[in-house]
Amino acid sequence: MQHYRNFCIIAHIDHGKSTLADRLLERTGRVSAREMTMNQILDDNPLEQERGITIKLHAIQMDYVSASGENFKLNLIDTPGHVDFSYEVSRSLSACEGALLVVDATQGVEAQTISNLFMALEQGLEIIPVINKIDLPSAVTTIDNVKKQVMDLLGCKEEDMIMASAKTGIGVDEILEAVIARIPAPKGDPKAPLRALIYDSIFDAYRGVVVNVRVFDGTLREKDKVLFMVTGQSYELDEVGVLYMQRKRTGILEAGNVGYFTAAIRKLQDTKVGDTVTLLNNPTDNPIAGFREVKPMVFSGIYPAESDDFEDLREALGKLTLNDSAISFEPESSNALGFGFRCGFLGLLHMEIVQERLEREFNQTIITTVPNVRYKVITTKNEVVWVDNPAQLPKTTMINEILEPYIRAQIIAPSEFVGTIMKLCMDRRGVMTGQTYLSADRVDLTFNMPLGEVVFDFYDKLKSSTRGYASLDYEYSDYEPGELVLMDILLNGEPVDALSSIVHRQKAHEWGKKLCIKLKELIPRQMFEVAIQASIGSKVVARESISAIRKNVLAKCYGGDISRKRKLIEKQKEGKKRMKQVGRVEIPQEAFHAVLSID
Amino acid sequence: MFGLYLHIPFCEKKCSYCDFYSIESTEHIHAFVRTLVQEIDLRSTSDIATSVFFGGGTPSLLSPADMATIISKLCNSYAIAEDAEWTMECNPGTVTLERLEAYRASGINRLSFGVQSFTASELMFLDRIHNADEADAAMSLARAAGFDNVNMDLMFAVPGQTMETLNYNLLRMLSLEPDHISAYSLIYEHGTPLYARLKKGLITPQNEEVDAEMYALVIATLTAAGYEQYEVSNFARTRKQCRHNLTYWHGDNYLALGPSAHGYIDNTRYWNHRSLSAWTSKVHEGVLPEANREALTPHEQLVELLFLTLRADGVPLAEFQSRFDIDLQSLLQPDLGHWFDAGFVIDNGITLRLTGEGYRVCDEITLKMIERVG
Ligand SMILES: Nc1nc2c(ncn2[C@@H]2O[C@H](COP(=O)(O)OP(=O)(O)OP(=O)(O)O)[C@@H](O)[C@H]2O)c(=O)[nH]1
Ligand code: SF4
Ligand SMILES: [Mg+2]
Numbered sequence: 001m002q003h004y005r006n007f008c009i010i011a012h013i014d015h016g017k018s019t020l021a022d023r024l025l026e027r028t029g030r031v032s033a034r035e036m037t038m039n040q041i042l043d044d045n046p047l048e049q050e051r052g053i054t055i056k057l058h059a060i061q062m063d064y065v066s067a068s069g070e071n072f073k074l075n076l077i078d079t080p081g082h083v084d085f086s087y088e089v090s091r092s093l094s095a096c097e098g099a100l101l102v103v104d105a106t107q108g109v110e111a112q113t114i115s116n117l118f119m120a121l122e123q124g125l126e127i128i129p130v131i132n133k134i135d136l137p138s139a140v141t142t143i144d145n146v147k148k149q150v151m152d153l154l155g156c157k158e159e160d161m162i163m164a165s166a167k168t169g170i171g172v173d174e175i176l177e178a179v180i181a182r183i184p185a186p187k188g189d190p191k192a193p194l195r196a197l198i199y200d201s202i203f204d205a206y207r208g209v210v211v212n213v214r215v216f217d218g219t220l221r222e223k224d225k226v227l228f229m230v231t232g233q234s235y236e237l238d239e240v241g242v243l244y245m246q247r248k249r250t251g252i253l254e255a256g257n258v259g260y261f262t263a264a265i266r267k268l269q270d271t272k273v274g275d276t277v278t279l280l281n282n283p284t285d286n287p288i289a290g291f292r293e294v295k296p297m298v299f300s301g302i303y304p305a306e307s308d309d310f311e312d313l314r315e316a317l318g319k320l321t322l323n324d325s326a327i328s329f330e331p332e333s334s335n336a337l338g339f340g341f342r343c344g345f346l347g348l349l350h351m352e353i354v355q356e357r358l359e360r361e362f363n364q365t366i367i368t369t370v371p372n373v374r375y376k377v378i379t380t381k382n383e384v385v386w387v388d389n390p391a392q393l394p395k396t397t398m399i400n401e402i403l404e405p406y407i408r409a410q411i412i413a414p415s416e417f418v419g420t421i422m423k424l425c426m427d428r429r430g431v432m433t434g435q436t437y438l439s440a441d442r443v444d445l446t447f448n449m450p451l452g453e454v455v456f457d458f459y460d461k462l463k464s465s466t467r468g469y470a471s472l473d474y475e476y477s478d479y480e481p482g483e484l485v486l487m488d489i490l491l492n493g494e495p496v497d498a499l500s501s502i503v504h505r506q507k508a509h510e511w512g513k514k515l516c517i518k519l520k521e522l523i524p525r526q527m528f529e530v531a532i533q534a535s536i537g538s539k540v541v542a543r544e545s546i547s548a549i550r551k552n553v554l555a556k557c558y559g560g561d562i563s564r565k566r567k568l569i570e571k572q573k574e575g576k577k578r579m580k581q582v583g584r585v586e587i588p589q590e591a592f593h594a595v596l597s598i599d
Numbered sequence: 600m601f602g603l604y605l606h607i608p609f610c611e612k613k614c615s616y617c618d619f620y621s622i623e624s625t626e627h628i629h630a631f632v633r634t635l636v637q638e639i640d641l642r643s644t645s646d647i648a649t650s651v652f653f654g655g656g657t658p659s660l661l662s663p664a665d666m667a668t669i670i671s672k673l674c675n676s677y678a679i680a681e682d683a684e685w686t687m688e689c690n691p692g693t694v695t696l697e698r699l700e701a702y703r704a705s706g707i708n709r710l711s712f713g714v715q716s717f718t719a720s721e722l723m724f725l726d727r728i729h730n731a732d733e734a735d736a737a738m739s740l741a742r743a744a745g746f747d748n749v750n751m752d753l754m755f756a757v758p759g760q761t762m763e764t765l766n767y768n769l770l771r772m773l774s775l776e777p778d779h780i781s782a783y784s785l786i787y788e789h790g791t792p793l794y795a796r797l798k799k800g801l802i803t804p805q806n807e808e809v810d811a812e813m814y815a816l817v818i819a820t821l822t823a824a825g826y827e828q829y830e831v832s833n834f835a836r837t838r839k840q841c842r843h844n845l846t847y848w849h850g851d852n853y854l855a856l857g858p859s860a861h862g863y864i865d866n867t868r869y870w871n872h873r874s875l876s877a878w879t880s881k882v883h884e885g886v887l888p889e890a891n892r893e894a895l896t897p898h899e900q901l902v903e904l905l906f907l908t909l910r911a912d913g914v915p916l917a918e919f920q921s922r923f924d925i926d927l928q929s930l931l932q933p934d935l936g937h938w939f940d941a942g943f944v945i946d947n948g949i950t951l952r953l954t955g956e957g958y959r960v961c962d963e964i965t966l967k968m969i970e971r972v973g
Contacts, residue, residue: 526963527941527943527960527963527964528937528941549807549960549963550807550808550810550811550959551784551807551810551811551814551959551960552959552960552961552962552963553831553910553958553959553960553961553962554786554831554910554961554962555783555784555785555786555831555832556783556786556832557831557847557848557907557910558844558847559604559847559853559855559860559861559862559863560859560860560861560870562847562861562863562868562903562907563861563868563870563893565906566899566902566903566906569902569906569965569966569969570902570969572966573966573969573970576966576970581933584934584937
């Protein structure tokens with residue numbers, strides 16, 4: 001056990017975690033230079049490669065011969081930086097004794113640097129600060145300041161930090177030696193009753209669920225009968241091993257090690273991440289503390305473009321949740337969109353990724369609605385109703401109070417933007433709760449804000465109004481009452497449920513007006529005039545109209561024109577796939593996202 | 600039963616808006632006629648032709664003798680119904696009484712004049728070679744030669760046209776009492792000089808509103824004068840519908856000859872080379888001068904039949920049921936009510952048919968119908 005080291009790489013998004021992992025894999029020979037066919041090789045989902053971000057934690061074991069000639073096994077976990085996936089980070093940390101905290105030498109400490117660091121410290125991990133990207137020419141001017149930020153943040157000395165470039169490989173040896181020297185070897189007793197923590201699980205079409213575990217005590221062997229302590233399920237283990245680029249079967253996994261097992265488990269839901277695995281006939285009486293449940297924070301409707309494809313979509317969502325247990329979905333129906341699902345996500349990026357995966361990996365053509373948060377409604381009968389679809393809000397007369405989720409938003413930015421950021425957050429009903437100067441020109445602001453105000457393009461606004469310098473991190477705080485009202489959109493007098501939204505009373509008029517104007521832009525002219533109205537209760541607060549098409553007919557269609565016309569019609573029909581009809585009005589997909597493009 | 604189309608690819612001068620295949624040099628006419636006769640030999644059928652249509656181009660550039668040669672070849676090669684409709688397109692500027700009489704003697708019984716307008720500025724804009732008086736004269740000559748079935752083409756939404764000039768054109772055309780009127784809204788076809796001018800911003804097209812108003816005026820005026828609208832752009836006096844064009848719109852068979860001509864036989868469409876030389880050399884080699892052909896899938900047949908019949912005299916409900924096993928009335932249920940209410944469509948139990956108002960938004964209704972049938 002003295003020769004194991006378990007560590008993860010944590011950082012703010014894009015600071016170079018996965019690239020650093022590439023260099024470590026190369027240096028330890030886990031992946032040869034020839035096999036290194038792409039950058040961020042651990043980002044093995046095509047979407048991760050395309051977007052250049054990590055979505056899922058990724059564990060891999062390396063063999064390393066230290067400078068002193070000893071053989072070590074290093075279990076590395078690369079983690080995502082984006083706030084939506086901080087749950088992946090917290091789980092990774094629980095399998096490790098140490099973490100490399102990577103900080104971009106040109107960007108410095110940012111919001112997720114701090115939040116991820118705190119998570120690691122809470123778990124008692126040894127932190128090795130790595131200042132990355134020192135090869136960048138602009139680092140020359142920023143690095144001293146960044147070093148100072150990191151020292152202030154960690155209370156560490158200059159010599160504790162490793163200067164590195166994940167691009168050129170500078171500092172990689174030093175990092176590996178520091179991992180050996182500074183991160184404690186795992187403790188644990190291979191003879192004690194088994195205690196293994198499930199920190200992740202993935203679905204494999206052939207093997208079923210592949211459970212990733214960190215063994216704290218005892219030993220896992222193939223054919224062992226194990227008990228999952230929280231779910232109470234027991235299984236016989238099929239395959240046990242460690243993780244290389246592919247799974248490597250070893251048959252055994254001892255205390256201190258990180259690896260996987262399979263056991264003919266058919267659904268991801270049958271395992272619970274955070275559960276403790278022990279032996280059925282020799283259980284531990286000391287289960288490991290699990291993880292807090294992740295709850296979906298934002299919700300949106302996902303509907304098949306063609307109503308016939310509802311069952312297909314259900315199947316696709318089912319398969320997707322096999323690989324991503326953070327998604328929730330429940331059937332719902334809408335007058336505009338027919339039958340579909342209300343899906344819950346960890347955040348907007350998570351939502352986008354799920355929607356994209358449905359289209360790409362599962363070939364679904366879908367229509368999605370605007371995201372919203374989950375409201376807590378106290379009825380006049382003092383009952384609590386959770387509302388994750390605005391159209392489902394109880395009648396006003398039945399409502400005593402509506403509460404909405406609040407977040408603690410942390411924004412780090414150069415101090416010159418304080419005014420801009422305060423204005424932006426206050427416009428979104430934020431209240432500043434803290435302001436700390438990280439250095440003379442760098443400030444850390446915290447706000448108490450309704451999450452509902454953040455789901456509509458807050459992040460983009462924040463970035464664009466600070467020239468990209470501000471970084472945002474947030475965590476859920478609590479539900480607080482709000483003066484919220486339901487705003488309906490009516491097209492030719494018919495309410496379109498998928499366009500309903502819950503808005504703050506004081507903003508409702510303004511909002512309704514902008515929304516009507518936007519819808520007028522987004523809904524194409526049709527053969528009938530379309531009247532657009534925004535209403536609160538029975539009161540119309542804004543209206544617009546789209547004039548009817550006056551003429552649309554091909555004048556000539558003789559023998560030589562027919563083929564061409566048919567092909568045109570078929571193309572147009574394809575283009576209308578994502579149009580939905582309410583009454584006589586056809587509504588394009590973009591219209592369901594109209595509120596997102598309002599400024 | 601089938602229609603027979605022959606494409607005569609010669610014009611004295613290309614009109615600015617025209618994208619039909621035709622060339623301005625007429626020196627090859629004789630060679631063309633000989634080749635056309637050879638193509639007839641390549642395309643035999645035992646079916647009975649109910650209409651023959653000489654289109655173009657300008658068929659009236661063919662001498663009566665050439666015309667007679669082709670017609671007698673057709674009669675020898677195909678079974679042509681006794682009462683078949685024999686149409687020939689003519690340029691009003693190129694006809695004389697003798698010629699018309701001669702055409703009539705060889706069997707032509709319907710004429711179609713590309714009149715387009717009676718307003719000099721509009722004719723000039725369209726690069727037409729004739730003038731308004733020649734259009735009047737053409738009609739008198741046709742009647743004098745004994746033709747009792749004459750069509751005139753009219754164009755609207757021409758840049759510079761006003762409701763007044765259009766009204767004048769309509770009334771003047773009506774005064775000539777044609778049996779059939781084709782009234783087209785000007786199309787800016789890709790590849791035409793007109794299109795190029797439009798793209799360069801040299802002309803301002805009529806806006807949609809005016810186009811719609813003009814169309815309404817055309818429909819109202821012609822209907823009031825006793826012409827029935829039986830297709831988007833076609834109006835006829837009683838029993839004077841163009842039988843040949845109805846073969847296109849009813850999805851019937853038509854055999855086509857000559858460069859660029861499109862034929863449709865037993866659900867397969869073919870099109871001849873759009874070049875006199877390519878067409879000629881193929882025919883001389885004794886092979887079909889086709890650039891390509893496509894066999895339509897049942898779904899494509901359905902789509903075509905739907906949009907063509909909708910453009911024309913109505914979608915035949917029984918045929919959709921028997922041929923495609925489709926109950927249109929129930930498939931279209933969600934929309935029909937809206938369309939009846941708006942006065943776009945009428946259901947007479949046999950067909951779903953567009954009204955004058957409905958023709959105006961025909962392509963919108965078409966697309967919706969196609970979406971509904973899947
Ligand atoms: N010049 C330079 N670029 C680097 C270095 N390390 C990473 N990059 C670049 O920075 C970008 C982000 O790198 P990643 O390794 O994907 O960053 P990450 O921290 O894994 O990002 P997330 O997983 O999305 O949080 C990529 O374009 C890398 O090529 C470095 O040392 N020098
Ligand atoms: S419109 Fe008729 S006359 Fe004019 S170029 Fe075309 S085919 Fe020839
Ligand atoms: Mg990464």
